[in-house]
Amino acid sequence: MAKExxxxxxxxxxxxxGVKAALLYAAGESWQEVELTALDGTKLTIPVKAVEKTAAxxxxxxxxxxxxxPDITNGVSVFTQVRHLTGAKEEIIFRAGEGIGTVTKPGLSVPVGEPSINPGPRQLIRNVVAEVLGKETIPLEVTISIPAGVELARQTLNPILGVEGGISIIGTTGVLRPMSEEGFKNSLVPQIDVAKATGFKDLIFVPGKIGERIATGWNLPAAAMVQTSNFIGFMLEAAAERGIERILLFGHIGKLSKVAAGVFYTHNRIADGRLETMAAYGAAAGLPQDGVQALLAANTTEDALVVLQQAGLQEKVCQKLAERASLRAERYLFQKLKVGTVMVTLSGELLGMDATAKEIGEGYGWKLPQ
Structure with a gap:
């Protein structure tokens, strides 16, 4: 039986x-364990480690x-400081303490300049304040801190999304259920919203760090880059739904040769036909049978490129693969947007690109390797 x-x-x-515990403490009531009703109606019982009175x-x-x-914040301490205000117009003013980021780019669920405390958590806090204090709510200042958040933010997309100084206080309902693949995919989409709100109509999709590093070195704008991970098809659809006009797929041949074969979820345990795709296009370009066998026996796509290079076919095959990746992507989206593709090696050598990729890159003033 599978473990639940x-x-x-x-x-x-x-x-x-923490806010509820502080208010209960102030009222002289038990605060060591509090009950919350999550925004989806789920009942939560949460232990509180400590409450103390400070000058603030x-x-x-x-x-x-x-x-x-597998959440990176598991086990970290979340601190909430509650202070009564006088003369405030708002019932609750939210502040970012140590380790909580501030929004610096448009396109996210809270405005620029605000603490990166999402609408769900804000509403949950408003609910517990109303529950404890009643309708005649006294204006409060709520400051949230996660000291570990400064370092943890480097393991998130926050720097790309324009959330500076720490992590975000997130959660749609308050309940954290084990991360599904769908949840991870959806966590990537805000990158598109931020890039679009910044004014970019042409986005640069980088499946991994290799493409991002090389694209940055070519002087392509980091603010237009979107990490797709293995979910290239899903992210292309998300871009089309948001009215993005053109996408530049920029990455290592190992990932993008799969797209050329019509594969849009590129995890190697699901789809690992890189060598087969390169062999097929190599054979179509005139690669002899022994060359095809050598290519199929290669350990990596980088080794396979050596076979093509020795046969004088690397440029021809890679150019065709780039063109085919764009064609298959546009077909996948039913022509809803234009796609260009740039394929590179691990070291940043340009292998192939199509006309749309060249047009997008030149529009951004890229600097191609010599």
Whole structure:
């Protein structure tokens, strides 16, 4: 029987639990364990590690529990500081403490200049304040801190999304269920929204760090780059839905040769026909049978390129693969947008690109390797 995975609670739920605990502490009530109703109606019971009175207000500490989700914030302390305000127009003013980022680019769910505390957590906090204090709510300042967030932010997409100074307080409902593939895919999409809000109509899709590093070295704008991971098809569809006009697929031949074969989920355990694709196009270009066999026996696509190079066919085959990747991507999207493709080696050598890729790259003033 398969093990049932445990759910946990989000950083937003931790912050809400801390706010509730602080308010209960101020009222002289028990605060060591609080109950929350998540935004989807799920009942959560969250232990509170500590509440203390400080010169700046009441400060609570809740330790994040992620269940069986591989969340990077599992086990970190989430601190919430609550302070009563006088003369404030808003019922609750949110502040970013240590380790919480600030939004610096448009396109996210909170405005530029605001703490990166998403709408879900904000509503959850408003709910617990109304629950404890009633309708006659006294204006409050709520400051959320996760000291570990400064370092943890480097393991997230926040630097790309324009969230500076730390991580985000996230969570749609407050319940953290083990991350599904769908959840991970959806976490990539805000990159498109941010790039579009910044004014880019042509985006650069980089499946991995290799493409991103090389594209940056070619002077392509980092703000227009979107990491797709293995979900190239999903991200292409998301771009089309948002009215993006053109996409430049920029990456290593190992990933993009799969797209040339019509593969849009490129995880190697799902689709690993790189050598077969290169062999097929090599044979179509005149690669002799022994060359095809040598290519199929290669360990990596970089080794396969040596076979093509020795046969004098590398440029011809790679050019065709780039053109075919764009053709298959546009067909996959039913011609909803234009796609160009640039294929490179690990060292950044240009292998092949099509006309649309050249047009997009020149529009961005790229500097091709000599």
């Amino acid at each position: 995975l445990r759910s946990g609670y989000t950083t937003g739920a931790c912050a809400a639990a 207000g009441l400060k609570a500490e809740v330790v994040k529990f992620s269940g069986d989700d």
